[in-house]
Amino acid sequence: MHRFFRWFGTISVVLGGTTLLIPRPAAQVAQLPAAVIPRLPDGKPNLSGIWQVMNSANGNILDHSAELGVPAGLSVVEGGVLPYQPVAAAKQKENYANRAALDPENQCYLPGIPRATYMPFPFEIVQGSTDIAFLYEYAHAARIVHVKEQQHPDGIFPWMGDSRGRWDGDSLVIDVTNFDERTWFDRAGNFHSDELHVIERYTIVDANLINYEATIEDPKVFTRPWKMTMPIYRHRDPHKTLLEYECYAYAEEALQKGAGAASRKH
Amino acid sequence: MRARILLATIALCVGIGDSVVRGAPPQEAATTRATTFDPPRLPDGRPDFQGNWQGGSTMGRSSFLDGYLGDREQPKPVASVVIDPPDGKIPYKSWALAKREELWYDYIDPFAACTSMGTVRQMMSTPRGFQIFQTTTRLAILNEWGHVYRVIPLDGTPHLPSSIRLFMGASRGRWDGDTLVVSTKNFNGKTWLTVTGDFHSDRAEVIERFTHSDVNTIRYQVTVMDPYVYTRPWTMVLNLQRFPDPTEETWEEECHGGNVDFPHLRELYKGFFGFPK
Numbered sequence: 001m002h003r004f005f006r007w008f009g010t011i012s013v014v015l016g017g018t019t020l021l022i023p024r025p026a027a028q029v030a031q032l033p034a035a036v037i038p039r040l041p042d043g044k045p046n047l048s049g050i051w052q053v054m055n056s057a058n059g060n061i062l063d064h065s066a067e068l069g070v071p072a073g074l075s076v077v078e079g080g081v082l083p084y085q086p087v088a089a090a091k092q093k094e095n096y097a098n099r100a101a102l103d104p105e106n107q108c109y110l111p112g113i114p115r116a117t118y119m120p121f122p123f124e125i126v127q128g129s130t131d132i133a134f135l136y137e138y139a140h141a142a143r144i145v146h147v148k149e150q151q152h153p154d155g156i157f158p159w160m161g162d163s164r165g166r167w168d169g170d171s172l173v174i175d176v177t178n179f180d181e182r183t184w185f186d187r188a189g190n191f192h193s194d195e196l197h198v199i200e201r202y203t204i205v206d207a208n209l210i211n212y213e214a215t216i217e218d219p220k221v222f223t224r225p226w227k228m229t230m231p232i233y234r235h236r237d238p239h240k241t242l243l244e245y246e247c248y249a250y251a252e253e254a255l256q257k258g259a260g261a262a263s264r265k266h
Numbered sequence: 267m268r269a270r271i272l273l274a275t276i277a278l279c280v281g282i283g284d285s286v287v288r289g290a291p292p293q294e295a296a297t298t299r300a301t302t303f304d305p306p307r308l309p310d311g312r313p314d315f316q317g318n319w320q321g322g323s324t325m326g327r328s329s330f331l332d333g334y335l336g337d338r339e340q341p342k343p344v345a346s347v348v349i350d351p352p353d354g355k356i357p358y359k360s361w362a363l364a365k366r367e368e369l370w371y372d373y374i375d376p377f378a379a380c381t382s383m384g385t386v387r388q389m390m391s392t393p394r395g396f397q398i399f400q401t402t403t404r405l406a407i408l409n410e411w412g413h414v415y416r417v418i419p420l421d422g423t424p425h426l427p428s429s430i431r432l433f434m435g436a437s438r439g440r441w442d443g444d445t446l447v448v449s450t451k452n453f454n455g456k457t458w459l460t461v462t463g464d465f466h467s468d469r470a471e472v473i474e475r476f477t478h479s480d481v482n483t484i485r486y487q488v489t490v491m492d493p494y495v496y497t498r499p500w501t502m503v504l505n506l507q508r509f510p511d512p513t514e515e516t517w518e519e520e521c522h523g524g525n526v527d528f529p530h531l532r533e534l535y536k537g538f539f540g541f542p543k
Contacts, residue, residue, distance in 0.1 A: 040309075041309045042309075048401050048403070048404065108522060109522070109523050110413075110520055110523060124404075124406075124417055126399040126400075126401060126404050126406040126417065127399075127401060128316050128398075128399035128400060128401070128406075129308070129314070129316055129400075131397070131399065132399070133397075133399040133406050133408055133415075135406060135408070135415050135417060139522075140382060140412075140413060140414060140415060141413065142408055142413040142415050142518075143518070144397060144408065144515070144516060146515060149513070149515070153517075156517060158517065158518035158520065159518065159520050159523055160413075160518055162517075180523070182523075238421075238423075239423045239424065241417065241419060241423060241426075241436065242417060243430065243432065244382070244432045244433060244434065246381055246382065246433055248379075248380060248381075248522050249379075249381050249433075249456075
């Protein structure tokens with residue numbers, strides 16, 4: 001009860017059984033604690049925990065109205081436009097028209113980076129002593145952010161790319177290359193090639209908020225680099241754990257029952 | 267009658283739990299016995315299990331836990347890693363023993379459908395292995411194969427309600443000196459323990475104990491309890507070995523993304539979603 005009133009910045013006074021809410025004086029509100037970045041003993045920001053975005057970027061990373069299964073949302077892309085090369089712009093339109101069949105999410109394929117960040121599922125960061133694990137509840141997607149070795153390997157093309165991380169002040173900067181070209185940025189058919197290069201920045205600003213930025217470069221698809229930004233929020237329940245979304249187990253079950261969205265081509 | 271119940275209770279207590287009451291485990295090999303090694307530690311003082319590891323020797327441990335050979339041809343016989351019961355055999359009930367034969371004969375391994383393979387089988391991955399990440403409150407194990415993972419809370423987070431069922435179950439860890447003790451429940455019964463059809467049901471509880479034997483070896487002891495499938499709990503021990511090359515990394519192996527013959531897969535796994543009953 002006490003905590004409830006304090007949060008709303010008021011003082012509660014009970015008079016003869018009735019509770020009066022009196023606005024808290026300005027001086028008391030200013031005494032709320034300043035943002036504190038959680039840190040490890042060696043001073044590095046501690047990103048460990050369970051996180052999730054609150055937006056509709058997985059539906060469409062640009063401004064969009066709602067459609068079936070996709071809430072409306074504002075663009076997470078700075079400038080609100082994707083700088084496609086002309087041929088690529090046409091391909092995106094074709095992707096959008098055929099998204100039920102073509103969206104790799106409908107086949108339960110891995111979402112890649114940055115899409116894994118803003119899937120409507122939580123993810124957990126386990127920040128080990130050197131390498132950092134990013135574990136996504138969706139289809140148990142996962143990636144290791146290698147810190148000791150900064151060099152990307154040759155000749156491998158994981159769905160989630162190859163991630164090499166380093167600290168820049170209090171920001172974790174992750175360089176991601178070597179992508180499988182089949183992932184999309186969202187359900188609206190925004191796509192890339194095998195030359196995709198993503199530079200992410202995770203900047204933790206207080207105990208419960210990360211400011212996320214991803215710079216996208218792909219000289220085969222776009223005329224210039226572009227950037228997306230979004231806040232990522234911590235799950236506050238101290239007993240929260242990731243559960244499972246073993247996507248293809250259900251997708252196969254749905255197919256066996258002849259459920260809709262069966263326009264899969266293999 | 268009372269004496270029989272008392273004896274049965276004593277026998278049950280002896281079988282249950284993560285230490286064999288009769289003193290030194292009867293069949294544990296010298297190579298898996300823990301020493302009084304002082305392990306590398308994290309700043310919080312806890313043993314540091316991080317690194318790239320693989321479980322057991324090639325071929326042997328992800329199949330034929332108890333030396334069961336079935337009727338498939340084997341390059342060489344494989345010794346059991348089961349230390350309790352003393353005869354080294356997994357104590358299946360008779361219907362379950364027949365079920366294992368059937369599973370091994372049909373060989374529709376859920377692992378081949380790219381579903382997460384459960385806690386124990388995850389640890390027996392070799393040569394691909396897994397990487398361990400550790401903080402004060404979490405130990406995460408991420409396998410290369412199929413990017414299967416589990417995250418073990420170390421902070422007293424309680425077990426999930428039994429209505430939640432997961433391929434990997436839900437693990438909860440605590441420290442017993444320098445040994446990490448992990449209890450896992452909430453299985454969905456859709457995983458095998460080995461490639462040869464060893465299995466437990468969704469009613470299983472698995473207790474694991476991880477102890478450093480030396481800087482490159484973890485003694486891994488598992489007790490599996492499942493009154494639906496076994497006549498009593500049973501215990502196995504094997505070594506997890508650190509990858510000798512320190513530059514070796516764990517990468518991605520995306521099983522499902524590589525599958526191409528979906529019609530055939532669907533046909534084979536028709537019975538899968540009702541398994542096992």
